[in-house]
Amino acid sequence: MRGVVSSLKQIQFERGTVQGVRVHVLPTEQFKTYALSVYVGSPLQEDTVTPNALIPFVLRRGSKAYPETKQFREKLDDLYGAGFGFDVYKRGDYQMLQFRMDVIQDDFVSSPQPLLDQAIQFLGEAITQPATEGGTLVRKYIDSEKTTLQKRLESIVNDKIRYAAERCIAEMCSSEPYRLHPLGSIDRIPSIEAEALTERYEALLRQSPIDIYVVGNTNLEQVLPLIERYFAARGERTSDYSLRAEHRSVGQVKEVVERLDVNQGKLNMGLRVRTSYADDSYPSALLYNGILGGYPHSKLFTNVREKASLAYYASSRLDGHKGILTIQSGIEIANYEKAVSIIKEQLKAMEEGQISDTELQQTKAMITGHLRELQDSAFELIAFDFNNRLSGADRTVPALIEAVEQTDKEQIRRMARQVQLDTIYFLRDNKGGQ
Secondary structure (H helix, E strand, O other): OHHHHHOOOOOOOEEEEEOOEEEEEEEOOOOOEEEEEEEEEEEOOOOOHHHHHHHHHHHOOOEOOOOOHHHHHHHHHHOOOOEEEEEEEEEOOEEEEEEEEEEEOHHHOOOOOOHHHHHHHHHHHHHHOEOEEOOEEOHHHHHHHHHHHHHHHHHHHHOHHHHHHHHHHHHHOOOOHHHOOOOOOHHHOOOOOHHHHHHHHHHHHHHOOEEEEEEEOOOHHHHHHHHHHHOOOOOOOOOOOOOOOOOOOOOOOEEEEEEOOOOOEEEEEEEEOOOOOOOOOHHHHHHHHHHHHHOOOOHHHHHHHHHOOOEEEEEEEEEOOOOEEEEEEEEOHHHHHHHHHHHHHHHHHHHOOOOOHHHHHHHHHHHHHHHHHHOOOHHHHHHHHHHHHHHOOOOOHHHHHHHHHHOOHHHHHHHHHHOEEEEEEEEEOOOOOO
């Protein structure tokens, strides 16, 4: 296996700083497009999470150079159909705004101005020089995108699997910033006015850590002047994140039953893993999650869904930045007690080291296979590197693969013994009974 690991591509980003903005460039001829990604981070806070989430929706509507949405989108077409988009999510107790752009590399087309220059200009102006009117962000765009954001949040309520997952986290982390949804809350949207949103936008650019990534046939020397020219960064910002998972001990397990008009019960559990992305024990946490519920061969899927026929679905998910693990399952409402019992049995089996060779090897194969696939995607490479920057880790894909391969059952058992069940959340119908 060491030979396979050593044959993986060695990824080496070149790094620099412009006006407090961190710039990361991966020179490579592997891809036919340039991949650009900009991360803007802000601590999750009740007062700012909703307006922060609204900002990228408004920015996508137009820039100072292309103030009408039609012009804005036509410019992307002019750039040989360049892609532009954004995501809003959380990493630990931070809310992340990520802007992405991909454009074909200059080697494959003939353009009077280099496409990388145009792409960085377009992305930089979209983020730092938005369309304005009367000194604020454009009101008609704000009003329209407030409706869009509200519909996004309503779609979570309507999707009961997602709703239950979010509610479990909100209950588990009720006294922590992580309880907040990265898109904010519906009840905060109506009160957002143009002046206040513009102030929040300017504060975000002025104060937040910003990381800019470029992957493609280029280098840091070429990219830095373009960033300096087209990203009108403002003020002195915090150049780094203070993302350290708070490993809380659990006293009494919290049990929450919520009633809505549903036919199928949603049983979710939240667990404190007490290990986070930067820790040496992170590979053990990856394997713990994979064996417990991360894949179709895992204990939850096999024992809860297949053997006991108690669940329509059963899986687990690890958040390495927060140091928590969540279990999701869909069950018949009458099977609540049985399902809780058999899920706890799987947790106990992990604590006792009841892990077969097949479970271990299949899980290692799934995790390492996924990690190898990262190197076939520019944006996945960017995301992996940014996870390092965010957590303060210095980990490469080959090193993580090797660490996973070398992790044994005893290390996973030790990991299992420090995992603590924190919250049991059950979404059920609003009829009588338990």
